[in-house]
Amino acid sequence: MNTQFKNILHSLGIYHPLQSQYRNFVFHVKRFFFKISFFSYKGHGYTCNVCLQQYFRFVDDWPAAENKNALSINNVIAGYGKNIICPNCLSNARERLVIAMLQHHINIDNKKILHLSPEKNIYQYLITKSQVVTADLVPGFYKNIDKQIKTEDATAFSFADQSFDLVIANHVLEHISDDLKAMSEIFRVLKKGGVAILQVPYSETITETIEELTIDNPKKQSDLFGQKDHVRIYQLNDYISRLGQSGFIVSKISYKELSAFHQHAIQVDEAFLDIKKPY
Numbered sequence: 001m002n003t004q005f006k007n008i009l010h011s012l013g014i015y016h017p018l019q020s021q022y023r024n025f026v027f028h029v030k031r032f033f034f035k036i037s038f039f040s041y042k043g044h045g046y047t048c049n050v051c052l053q054q055y056f057r058f059v060d061d062w063p064a065a066e067n068k069n070a071l072s073i074n075n076v077i078a079g080y081g082k083n084i085i086c087p088n089c090l091s092n093a094r095e096r097l098v099i100a101m102l103q104h105h106i107n108i109d110n111k112k113i114l115h116l117s118p119e120k121n122i123y124q125y126l127i128t129k130s131q132v133v134t135a136d137l138v139p140g141f142y143k144n145i146d147k148q149i150k151t152e153d154a155t156a157f158s159f160a161d162q163s164f165d166l167v168i169a170n171h172v173l174e175h176i177s178d179d180l181k182a183m184s185e186i187f188r189v190l191k192k193g194g195v196a197i198l199q200v201p202y203s204e205t206i207t208e209t210i211e212e213l214t215i216d217n218p219k220k221q222s223d224l225f226g227q228k229d230h231v232r233i234y235q236l237n238d239y240i241s242r243l244g245q246s247g248f249i250v251s252k253i254s255y256k257e258l259s260a261f262h263q264h265a266i267q268v269d270e271a272f273l274d275i276k277k278p279y
Contacts (some may be wrong), residue, residue: 020144031090034059038087046265049099050121051089058083058265061092063226066219070226071201074210074233078201078226079171083265093267095121098170098197100261101272102126106195111165114189116154117172120145126168133164155181159189166190168197174230177213183246187277196248196275201226202234209238240273249276 038055045056061084063071071078084093099122102108111130115123118134123145126132135152136142142149152158154169155178167186173179186196211232215221218228225233236252243250253272 015140017140017143019141024144027090031088034085034087034090041087046083047263048086048089048091049096049103049264050091050125051086053086053088055087059085059087061085064222066222066228067226070222070224070233074203074226075205076201076203076226076233077267077270079267081268084267086265089121091121093265094170094199094270095119096264097258097261097266097270097272098122098168098199099125100258100264100266101197104260105274106166106197108166112163113166113168114159114164116152116167116169118142118145118149118168119170122168122170130166155185157185157189161188162191162194163189164191164194166195166197170197170199171201173198174200174225174227174232174234177231179232180242180246183243183248187247190277192277192279194277196277198243198273198275199270200234200239201230202236202239204236206233206235209233209235236271243273243275247277249278250274 038057038059041055041057043056044054046058047054060082061080063080071080079092079094102125108126108130113126113130113132115126115132115134117136123132123134134142134146134149136149137151137153139149139151154172154176167190169186173182176182190196209232210224212224213231215231221230222228225231240250240252251274253274255269255271258266258272
């Protein structure tokens with residue numbers, strides 16, 4: 001979209017509503033197409049833990065051409081691959097992993113939860129069991145998920161210390177230049193013994209995190225990091241170390257150890273990080 005035209009839409013206050021309507025239209029078109037084209041794949045194999053539909057094949061999802069090189073060269077686990085999208089509800093693998101952990105590993109009953117950049121399927125699961133506050137730096141994109149979403153900067157929350165039992169920021173920290181400050185803020189607003197779900201794209205084969213904190217060039221960001229609004233690719237052990245520097249206790253649950261959830265077509269080879277604030 002032309003930048004000048006986009007600025008006009010922003011000034012009129014209709015950019016985000018129009019974007020939401022467009023995304024909703026695309027969602028329904030894709031859902032209709034996949035439900036028809038994948039009808040013959042219905043049956044035992046994978047079970048979506050969002051809509052509970054079963055298919056012996058899910059929809060593959062591969063990165064756009066401009067992002068592919070960085071992700072491939074650096075062996076990044078970033079949510080792409082085979083069997084990523086449920087043909088019925090369009091949930092993706094990273095959502096299904098988080099929901100599986102909430103269902104079987106993390107108690108959220110009657111908890112107070114902060115959900116940053118909220119994903120629709122995760123949010124809808126949370127609100128059946130918990131008190132949820134949603135927030136984003138640019139909340140307009142998420143009004144269709146939660147009309148009450150707050151404007152918040154993850155590096156400077158307005159919330160009081162120890163406000164939440166759980167903070168979810170799924171694939172968020174790779175967008176934030178001062179990630180240590182954001183980790184510190186998440187730690188601050190968590191109650192003692194609280195849990196954080198902070199999954200990110202990562203690599204275990206690069207020797208160190210690749211980042212450029214002041215970058216503001218979408219093409220270069222795609223070339224370097226595999227997405228036009230990312231500022232880094234985390235080296236997994238370095239990411240865990242940064243969380244530890246922020247005060248968290250972190251343990252890695254490997255993809256193999258998540259075998260009970262493979263039936264939900266979670267991301268192949270993705271580990272889950274169990275992140276807790278000490279008592």
